[in-house]
Amino acid sequence: MNIIVCVKQVPETTDVKIDPKTNTLIREGAASIVNPFDAYAVEEAVRLREKFGGKVTVLSMGPPQAEKALREAISVGADEGVLLTDRAFAGSDTWATSYTLAKGIEKLGHFDMIICGKQASDGDTAQVGPGIATHLNVPQATYVKKIEEIKGDKARIERMTEAGYEIIEIPLPCLLTVVKEINEPRLPSLKGKMKAKKADIKIAASGDLNLDLSMTGLNGSPTKVVKIFTPPPKKGGRILKGDAQDTACELAELLRCEL
Numbered sequence: 001m002n003i004i005v006c007v008k009q010v011p012e013t014t015d016v017k018i019d020p021k022t023n024t025l026i027r028e029g030a031a032s033i034v035n036p037f038d039a040y041a042v043e044e045a046v047r048l049r050e051k052f053g054g055k056v057t058v059l060s061m062g063p064p065q066a067e068k069a070l071r072e073a074i075s076v077g078a079d080e081g082v083l084l085t086d087r088a089f090a091g092s093d094t095w096a097t098s099y100t101l102a103k104g105i106e107k108l109g110h111f112d113m114i115i116c117g118k119q120a121s122d123g124d125t126a127q128v129g130p131g132i133a134t135h136l137n138v139p140q141a142t143y144v145k146k147i148e149e150i151k152g153d154k155a156r157i158e159r160m161t162e163a164g165y166e167i168i169e170i171p172l173p174c175l176l177t178v179v180k181e182i183n184e185p186r187l188p189s190l191k192g193k194m195k196a197k198k199a200d201i202k203i204a205a206s207g208d209l210n211l212d213l214s215m216t217g218l219n220g221s222p223t224k225v226v227k228i229f230t231p232p233p234k235k236g237g238r239i240l241k242g243d244a245q246d247t248a249c250e251l252a253e254l255l256r257c258e259l
Contacts, residue, residue: 001054001112001150003045005078006101006132007038009062009069010122034069037117039076040178043185044147045115046077052150055079057108061089061100067201075188075196082108086205091218094123098131099220103211104204105136113155114175118143129177139174145181 012031045056058073060066061084070081084104092100105114114136116129126142133140145165146158153172158165160179170176188196206213214220238254240247 001048001052002110003048003054003056004105004108004111004114005038005041005045005056005058005073006114006116006129007042007058007060007069007073008035008117008120008122008128009033009060009066010035010120032065032068034072035117035120035122037119037121037178037180039117039185040180040182041115041117042073042076042078043183044178045113046186047183048113048147048150049077049079054112057082059101059104059108060084061092061097061104070201071196071199072188074199075192076186077192080202081199082202082204084204084209088206088213088217091221092216093221093223094125094127094131095222096216096220098128099135099215100209100211101128102132102135103209105132107204107209112172114138114173116175116177118177118179126177129175133175136175139170140176141168141170141174142177144176144178147176147182 009032012033042056042058048054049056056078058070058078058081060069060081062069064083064085066085067081067083070078070083074081082104084100089096089100105111114129114132116132118129119126120128130140130142141157141159143160144157145160147155148158148167149156150172154169155172155174156167156169157176158167160181206216212220218224240250242250
């Protein structure tokens with residue numbers, strides 16, 4: 001099986017800086033980690049390759065420092081890493097990000113499955129995985145907690161729902177977004193760390209992809225952050241004392257004043 005895993009490098013802390021001009025995160029120079037949900041996606045892809053053979057390619061879009069996230073994925077079993085990096089991609093919302101990643105996947109060629117973490121810890125939108133599937137026009141299943149079977153050109157999977165879970169069959173090639181219940185990510189071995197250190201990470205810029213630049217980056221993003229601010233602190237409450245009738249009247253007056 002040829003499996004592509006999309007990973008994202010996210011800030012290691014919630015104490016991040018915002019560009020006052022673009023209202024986007026300043027990622028350069030900030031301490032970063034692999035998005036925790038993506039670690040489960042990498043682990044599941046490696047397990048599938050160990051069972052069925054094939055190759056696991058890890059793909060990311062981000063600044064040059066995101067190369068570190070790809071090496072971490074290789075250290076736990078991925079075969080190769082590809083980084084899409086270009087100033088033209090900066091400021092992308094989930095739609096522009098999924099479009100660019102889809103173009104990167106098209107560049108890679110044939111695949112049987114794309115696996116993503118269910119969401120990123122910095123955005124929490126859960127939109128990029130489904131967006132990639134939409135751009136590539138492939139079937140998708142979200143919140144996958146177990147891949148029960150892959151037989152022929154179909155996979156039977158178990159996905160979480162608000163009411164419990166459901167088992168569905170999905171044709172290949174497809175895209176899955178996985179939850180943390182799917183597995184337990186392994187730790188990198190010494191051999192894996194050495195492989196990751198020596199790995200040749202492939203770099204692709206906008207000119208290497210068959211894409212429309214008007215659909216990438218900040219200008220190609222349909223959604224934009226207009227303003228970021230810290231909410232004012234809440235006012236302290238009051239404790240009303242007295243008999244029930246007087247307290248009820250006082251409470252009614254306070255509520256009326258608030259309206």
